[in-house]
Amino acid sequence: MARLYVTILVSVLMATTNCLADGWTTIRNGSVWLDTNGDTVQAHAPGFLHYGGRWYMIGEDRSDSWHPDVNMYSSDDLVHWRFETKIIRNGVTVPELGTRRFIERAKLMHNPRTGKFVVWCHWEGPRYAASEAACFSADSICGPYRLEWSGRPLGVKSRDCNVFVDNDGEAYFVSTTEENTNIGLFRLADDYLSAESHVCLMPGLRREAPVIVRHDNLYYMLSSACTGWAPNQCMLSVSKRLDRGWSQLEKIGDDKAFRTQAAAVIEIKGTKKTTYLYIGDRWMDPDLPSSKIIIFPIEFKDGKCIFEYRDEFRINFATGEVE
Template structure:
C-alpha cells in the first residue's frame, strides 16, 4: 500500500466573509509579503522559482520553479523550496536538471507545475518545452517523482494530440480529474488561442481535446482556480516580456463554455504577468493568492515575484485584484491583513494642464483602474493635480500608466507636492524605466500633489507619439 499524503490541490473551496479574511489584526503566525524587492531564501541566496507553482503537502508548502540565475531563457534547473508559512523559503533540491535526460541538455523549460496523483502516488510535473535556440517546437514536457522535491523521471516532450503548446498550466479538480490549458494555435498564428485538454488518469498525458478558449484572443500565461462551483481562468495578453492587462474568464465546467473576458487589476496587472493561483485554506478563512512574475528580460535571474490576495466570487462570477506593496498572511488560519493606509486622493478635486473631451482629470482618482484622464493633445510635459482638502501625510504614490500593446513605453515623471499651492517640492523620477505601474515610497506632508508627465520612452520607436495619459493615482498615508 502506498503511503497517502494530504496534498492541497487547486480545487473548490468555500467562500468566506470579507470580514473573516481581511480582519486587520496582529497575529503571531502572520508574515509580511513585500512586493517589489528581491526575495531571499533562508541561506541568503536569491529565490529562483520563476514561472513556478506551489503545492502543499501535509503542513508544508513547496515552491517549484525555474532557475534563472544565469540570466538566460535556456534551461538551468528546476528548483524546489519549502516553507511552513509562505514567507521563509528553504532551498531543498534541483528536482530536474539538464543532466536528467539527453533532451534537456540544450533546451528551454518554462512554467513547471506540479500536481499529485492520489492513485499512483506520484507527483507529476508539466512544463513548456522548447529547444535552446528558439520557440519553434511548441511542446509540453512531463516528469514524475515519488516525492515532491525528489529526483524526477523525465518522460519526454510532445505536442498534446498534435496541438502546439507554449505558456501552460495544469489544474487538478476536487474529483481528481486534471486538465491542461495552454497557449496554442487554432490557425491564426502562435498563441492565437488557448487549447484545453483533459489529462489521462495517471496525469502523464492528455486524453481529450476539450476545445478552444479565448479563440483568436492572443492570450497566454494561464492560471486556474475554482471557487463556489465556478472555474476562474486568468490570462495575460501576448506582449513578450512587457506587462499588459490581465483578464479573467469563468465557467461552470472545465469543458466550457467560458465567459467573455473581463479586465483584472490595472492596465499592466501592476507590472506583472499571471502565473499561478494558490488557494490557502486555513482554519478560519480561505485566501486565493495571485502569483505573478515581474520579468526583467535583461537580467532574468533578477525578475521579481508579485503575490497579491485575489478576490474570487463564484456565486457572482466576479474577480478583483488590488495592489498592495505590503500585506500580511497567516498560512495557518488563512487570514489576510493590511497596513492601515488610506488613499487620500480618492474622490478629491482634480485638475490638469488640459483634458480631452470625455477624459476629465477626475477619472484619475475615482478608484476605477479602467477610466483614464487624457490631455487634449500630444503635449509634453503635461500635468495632473489633486487638492486633498487638507494637509495629509503621504507615504506611497502609486501610478497606473498608459501602455500600448506592441509599442510599450516607460514614463519619466516628477512628483511635486505643496502645502499651500504656491511653494512646491519636487521628487524627480525622470530616471524611471519601469513599465506600466510605478510605486514610490515617500514621506511628505502636503495638501496639493501634482504628477508632471515629462516624457514617454517607447522601446521600439525613438519618437514619443503617446498622448499624456494617466489611469489611476493613489496617494497612500496614515
C-alpha cells in the first residue's frame, strides 16, 4: 500500500508540475519520453495530426532497430502520451515488412473529402537500394491500416520524406529524390492515395528531412544535409509559391541544429496568437532505440525563421502564448 501511495503521489506531482492550474504546460527537453504506462515512447521521425481535440503522433518503433513497426500515441498536452496501437506491424500489415522491407518517416493526414486517415512513408529495402514510398489508409484514426500502394512515385527514386497539406486542402508528398540529390514535390490525388504530378524543387543541393510550413502567404522549408545519423546545419528556404521560386538556402540555429534533425513543425492556434513548435530527432543519443525527441517554439516572420533551442518552456494551448 505504501508503494502504491508513493506511485500515485509522484504521478499527481508530475501532472501538477507539467499542467499548471492556470492553463500553462511546461515542456522539458533532454530526456527520453515515457508514455502513461511508464514505457519508452518509440515514435522516431514522428508525424503529427490534431484530431478530435487531441494530438496523434506516429513514428518508428526502433526497439528492433532495423525492423521498425509504426506506433501511434495520443496526447492533449504534448507531454503525457498514451500508447494507442501499432498501426503498421512487421509481417502482419504487409508480409514483406521486417524481412525485405522496412519503413521510415511515417506521416499522418486526415482527408476531409473521404474521411479516411492516410499515412505516407519511406518504403525501403536492403542497402537503401529500393528508394521507394508507400501509402496506407484506414477508416478510423487508430486503424486498422492497409497498404494502398508502394513503389517509386511517378517512377522517381524517393527516400527521406514528409507530407504537407495546404490551406485549400491539397496534399503533397515531399521527399529527397534521385539518390539524395534533389527535393521532389509530389501533388497527391484528391483521395491522397496516389501521386499525380512531380516537380523538382532543389536540384543538386542534396537535402533531406524536409518540413514545409505556410505562414502569412509564404512557404518555409526546413531541411538538413545528408550525413546519415550525424547532425548538421539546419537550413531554410522560402517561396511565394509551393512549386517554384524557392530562395537560396540560409543557415538557421547553430551549426549542428542543436543536435537535431527536423521531423515536423506543428501549429498551435490560440485565442491570442499562433505558435509554431519545432519537433526534431536527436539521433543516436545514446543509441538508435533511445534517440531523443526534441521540441521547442520557433517563429516565422517576413521570410525569416527565429530558430532558438530551449531546454524548457511553458505553453498555453488555449491562448497560444509561450514563455
